[in-house]
Amino acid sequence: MVWKILLVLLISMVPLIELRGAIPVAIGMDLGLPEWLVLIVAIIGNIIPIPIIYLFARKVLNWGSTKCKWQWFKKFCGFCLKKGEKAGDKLLKKVKGGVYWALFLFVAIPIPGTGAWTGTLAASILNLNFKKATISIIAGILVAGIIMLLVSLGVFKVLFGDGT
Numbered sequence: 001m002v003w004k005i006l007l008v009l010l011i012s013m014v015p016l017i018e019l020r021g022a023i024p025v026a027i028g029m030d031l032g033l034p035e036w037l038v039l040i041v042a043i044i045g046n047i048i049p050i051p052i053i054y055l056f057a058r059k060v061l062n063w064g065s066t067k068c069k070w071q072w073f074k075k076f077c078g079f080c081l082k083k084g085e086k087a088g089d090k091l092l093k094k095v096k097g098g099v100y101w102a103l104f105l106f107v108a109i110p111i112p113g114t115g116a117w118t119g120t121l122a123a124s125i126l127n128l129n130f131k132k133a134t135i136s137i138i139a140g141i142l143v144a145g146i147i148m149l150l151v152s153l154g155v156f157k158v159l160f161g162d163g164t
Contacts, residue, residue, distance in 0.1 A: 004031045005041050012045030018115040019046045019145050027152040035149060043145045046116050050134055053120040061125075084125035092126065099128065100136040107140025110147050116140070 008031070012022035019042035026038040033041075061084075064077030095102040107119040116137050123133035 001033070004033055005037070007031070008033070008038055008041045009045040012042040013049055015117045016112060016115065018117065019043060019141065020110045020112070020115060020148055022046075023145065023148040024152045027149075035153065039145050039149050042148075043141055046141045046145070047138055050116060050120050050137055051130075053117060054124045054130055054133070057121050057124045058127075081125065084122065088122060088126040099126075100132050103128070103133060104136040104140045104143075107137050108143035108147075110144040110151075115144070 004026075008022050008026045011017060011025055012019040014021070022042040022045065023038055026033060026042070027035070031038075058081075061077045061081050064073050065081055066074075068074045068077065091102065092099060103119055103123060106114050106122075107116055119137050119140065120133070123130075123137070
């Protein structure tokens with residue numbers, strides 16, 4: 001049982017896959033874990049990388065864009081910073097004071113590329129308040145986790161029919 005829990009935890013920590021992939025995999029593989037446990041483990045696994053990403057992503061990108069000897073990495077880091085800051089400034093102008101609500105919604109909507117990793121990276125690049133950003137991201141993870149669990153269990157199919 002420990003290995004099955006560890007599998008869900010590790011999958012939910014992988015960038016872009018996160019709990020959006022861990023929950024359906026755990027349910028689809030019929031690991032024999034209770035659904036509530038799958039949800040909790042996937043949420044915890046998705047939360048673990050948040051402080052690491054927030055605290056180090058911008059530092060790595062800054063270092064990479066200025067001090068790295070590899071030109072391809074220097075260009076990549078510079079591109080990421082420039083693109084991130086440009087998109088972030090555009091977003092901040094649109095949402096004005098609701099940046100943390102926007103961050104919550106961004107993470108909560110379970111589509112590829114909108115998870116905790118991307119949200120935390122954006123918060124780091126935009127120098128958002130760590131505590132407020134983390135609360136928004138964790139709330140988004142909770143909502144995304146519940147949505148993915150319901151979808152994985154076929155609740156929407158039961159509620160709205162299977163289309164036949």
